[in-house]
Amino acid sequence: xxxxxxxxxxxxxxxxxxxxxxxxxxxxxxxxxxxxxxxxxxxxxxxxxxxxxxxxxxxxxxxxxxxxxxxxxxxxxxxxxxxxxxxxxxxxxxxxxxxxxxxxxxx
Amino acid sequence: xxxxxxxxxxxxxxxxxxxxxxxxxxxxxxxxxxxxxxxxxxxxxxxxxxxxxxxxxxxxxxxxxxxxxxxxxxxxxxxxxxxxxxxxxxxxxxxxxxxxxxxxxxxxxxxxxxxxxxxxxx
Numbered sequence: 001x002x003x004x005x006x007x008x009x010x011x012x013x014x015x016x017x018x019x020x021x022x023x024x025x026x027x028x029x030x031x032x033x034x035x036x037x038x039x040x041x042x043x044x045x046x047x048x049x050x051x052x053x054x055x056x057x058x059x060x061x062x063x064x065x066x067x068x069x070x071x072x073x074x075x076x077x078x079x080x081x082x083x084x085x086x087x088x089x090x091x092x093x094x095x096x097x098x099x100x101x102x103x104x105x106x107x
Numbered sequence: 108x109x110x111x112x113x114x115x116x117x118x119x120x121x122x123x124x125x126x127x128x129x130x131x132x133x134x135x136x137x138x139x140x141x142x143x144x145x146x147x148x149x150x151x152x153x154x155x156x157x158x159x160x161x162x163x164x165x166x167x168x169x170x171x172x173x174x175x176x177x178x179x180x181x182x183x184x185x186x187x188x189x190x191x192x193x194x195x196x197x198x199x200x201x202x203x204x205x206x207x208x209x210x211x212x213x214x215x216x217x218x219x220x221x222x223x224x225x226x227x228x229x
Binding site for chain 1: 144154169204213
């Protein structure tokens with residue numbers, strides 16, 4: 001199975017901060033990564049797919065980049081509704097594993 | 108609007124089976140795949156398997172290979188996930204989520220059901 005790691009696992013930030021989350025894969029996965037946001041008691045919400053394509057309806061402050069084994073999710077100006085847990089998922093190999101998550105909390 | 112509506116919460120005893128349904132509406136059922144993802148309390152999501160809404164072909168994680176069956180009823184636009192031989196480690200929220208058919212490794216899971224809580228306890 002392809003293993004994903006995320007860093008940091010926890011991030012404390014303020015509104016309007018620029019935030020970056022990194023996801024690393026145990027082997028090359030081209031651009032086959034998606035990013036999700038999850039709030040307590042809710043299903044995950046798709047933000048980014050194919051590493052850098054913004055899902056329809058997602059604010060443009062979210063962006064993704066990377067290929068191969070290293071990927072990043074950036075929030076250019078953190079808003080109050082962005083405090084949540086973020087997961088990466090690799091889409092190229094079965095099982096389609098998720099990373100361990102990054103929780104973004106209010107400083 | 109596009110919607111996935113799942114069946115209600117279940118409480119099962121160890122060794123039993125559970126069958127969760129996912130009713131799709133608002134889109135062309137046969138042009139999407141449906142995936143099942145579960146999430147134990149405080150844990151990362153775990154991908155279980157998927158079914159092609161058009162062909163009915165399925166693929167499961169090896170972890171669940173012998174215990175899970177994913178099926179569909181195209182006339183009812185409903186997908187089912189049955190998990191057998193339950194243990195306490197299967198206690199989790201189970202989600203269905205759709206993905207467009209097409210480019211492998213390209214699309215994410217863009218619409219999710221509300222989740223079904225399954226508790227396994229003696």
